[in-house]
Amino acid sequence: MADIVVKTEDVVKEYRMGSNILRALDGINIEIERGEYISLMGPSGSGKSTLFNMIGALDRPTEGRVYIDGQNMSQLSQKQIAAFRCHRVGYIFQSYNLLHVRSAHGNVTLPMIFAGISEKQRNEKAEKLLDMVGLGDRMYHLPDELSGGQRQRVAIARALANDPSIILADEPTANLDTITGREIIDLIKRLNIEQGVTVISATHDLKMLDVSDRIVDIRDGLVERIRNRDEIEIEVGEVGGEGE
Amino acid sequence: MQQRTPIEEQIDLPFIESLRISFQSLKIRFGRSIITTAGITLGIAFLVSVWMNNEIGLALQESGRQSTINTFEETAEQGISTKDIWLIIMSLIVCVVGIANSMLMAVTERFREIGTMKCLGALDGFVVRLFLLESGFQGFSGALIGALIGTLGAVLLGLKDYGLDLFFYFPLLPSSPEDGPMQLGVIVIILLGCILGMILAVIGSSFPAWRAAKLPPAEAMRTEV
Numbered sequence: 125m126a127d128i129v130v131k132t133e134d135v136v137k138e139y140r141m142g143s144n145i146l147r148a149l150d151g152i153n154i155e156i157e158r159g160e161y162i163s164l165m166g167p168s169g170s171g172k173s174t175l176f177n178m179i180g181a182l183d184r185p186t187e188g189r190v191y192i193d194g195q196n197m198s199q200l201s202q203k204q205i206a207a208f209r210c211h212r213v214g215y216i217f218q219s220y221n222l223l224h225v226r227s228a229h230g231n232v233t234l235p236m237i238f239a240g241i242s243e244k245q246r247n248e249k250a251e252k253l254l255d256m257v258g259l260g261d262r263m264y265h266l267p268d269e270l271s272g273g274q275r276q277r278v279a280i281a282r283a284l285a286n287d288p289s290i291i292l293a294d295e296p297t298a299n300l301d302t303i304t305g306r307e308i309i310d311l312i313k314r315l316n317i318e319q320g321v322t323v324i325s326a327t328h329d330l331k332m333l334d335v336s337d338r339i340v341d342i343r344d345g346l347v348e349r350i351r352n353r354d355e356i357e358i359e360v361g362e363v364g365g366e367g368e
Numbered sequence: 369m370q371q372r373t374p375i376e377e378q379i380d381l382p383f384i385e386s387l388r389i390s391f392q393s394l395k396i397r398f399g400r401s402i403i404t405t406a407g408i409t410l411g412i413a414f415l416v417s418v419w420m421n422n423e424i425g426l427a428l429q430e431s432g433r434q435s436t437i438n439t440f441e442e443t444a445e446q447g448i449s450t451k452d453i454w455l456i457i458m459s460l461i462v463c464v465v466g467i468a469n470s471m472l473m474a475v476t477e478r479f480r481e482i483g484t485m486k487c488l489g490a491l492d493g494f495v496v497r498l499f500l501l502e503s504g505f506q507g508f509s510g511a512l513i514g515a516l517i518g519t520l521g522a523v524l525l526g527l528k529d530y531g532l533d534l535f536f537y538f539p540l541l542p543s544s545p546e547d548g549p550m551q552l553g554v555i556v557i558i559l560l561g562c563i564l565g566m567i568l569a570v571i572g573s574s575f576p577a578w579r580a581a582k583l584p585p586a587e588a589m590r591t592e593v
């Protein structure tokens with residue numbers, strides 16, 4: 125049997141706006157295997173970020189269940205959820221979400237502070253991670269003093285601080301130019317291969333296609349189809365040729 | 369990294385870590401911190417100057433002196449007049465609203481930061497404690513400066529009204545009850561001003577911080593200011 129790390133069962137998310145109810149997710153069922161690189165694809169407003177939030181325990185589903193490592197997330201206490209976010213998941217956002225009052229180094233150490241790791245250990249780890257993402261010479265710069273690509277690298281280093289088993293990336297390249305975006309994708313792919321982290325990435329960046337093991341197409345809050353790597357390779361050609 | 373044990377509970381951080389993080393944040397956001405603190409300083413300076421001006425008036429009145437320019441009000445009776453009470457209450461309201469507003473704004477623009485910290489594993493209580501520490505420090509230092517400025521203002525006004533007599537009858541300490549109506553004295557007013565400023569700042573910031581910390585991180589991070 126495959127090692128399922130994330131499983132969603134009939135996940136529904138509704139947003140209430142005044143008297144209107146908007147059904148952002150309309151019953152999502154997916155299973156993600158450990159070590160996979162999964163891309164959630166879909167047009168803007170299709171529900172990718174909403175699903176990202178459900179899987180990452182950043183928000184609660186209106187209905188349905190999310191299981192991570194077989195654990196029903198809705199049964200966790202506040203303190204368990206905090207520990208889950210701290211240890212099991214690394215988040216990467218479109219707008220980086222760095223704390224602008226902390227240096228690159230300070231951003232990377234923060235999740236380790238929350239995890240109760242000693243100062244010496246967390247400094248060493250932060251230096252190692254920032255080196256790995258190519259920011260060894262920018263460690264003590266504030267985010268405002270870094271370019272978009274560099275900020276996203278800090279975010280990636282921060283996401284890895286507590287050795288998560290899952291990386292959740294919500295349109296990590298959307299604010300970056302093509303070349304920088306490519307570098308960020310390659311970096312995330314490298315982590316996926318070298319460290320075996322499961323990567324779940326929302327995107328509408330076609331560059332993400334050829335690094336993904338599977339692509340989940342989302343439309344109007346529903347899974348439209350799931351494509352495997354071999355199917356993808358054929359279609360990358362199509363995309364290059366004719367678009368949709 | 370294979371199948372892990374069930375999810376544990378997040379640890380509570382030692383107090384010293386919260387202290388370090390909050391001071392670092394105050395330091396780096398120095399410019400913004402100063403503006404927020406200035407809001408507290410202004411509120412307390414206003415309140416303390418009005419209140420103390422009144423106190424000085426009373427002290428000199430008791431000593432038999434009359435303000436040289438107190439023309440439109442013949443205070444035959446001793447004690448605080450209705451007009452003065454009204455002034456003090458007004459300045460208290462201005463102070464409360466001003467400080468609450470300046471803390472609320474300072475917290476609201478940091479909702480995203482709160483959501484981000486929760487993504488990284490911060491407990492709600494930690495977030496609140498961080499704001500409590502920051503605002504407590506800002507509140508106390510802002511209010512102390514404000515109280516001193518307010519005192520200076522009241523002394524200058526007193527000098528204008530009573531001349532150097534002011535210093536002979538200066539109400540530094542609380543009066544004893546047998547010398548007529550009870551007066552708090554300058555030192556107590558300064559202390560009360562500091563405490564009030566600190567309490568208002570702490571309430572004004574930890575209440576919105578608590579509300580933001582309770583939000584799911586996705587909601588907190590959506591907030592655009």
Ligand SMILES: Nc1ncnc2c1ncn2[C@@H]1O[C@H](COP(=O)(O)OP(=O)(O)O)[C@@H](O)[C@H]1O
Pocket residue numbers: 139140141146148166167168169170171172173174175590
């Ligand atoms: N907090 C919210 N309140 C109200 N509506 C929301 C909220 N978050 C998302 N939505 C709506 O839900 C739908 C899906 O949004 P989202 O998941 O952000 O899409 P995507 O990430 O694919 O662009 C959109 O119509 C969006 O406007």
Ligand SMILES: [Mg+2]
Pocket residue numbers: 172173174294295
């Ligand atoms: Mg989105």
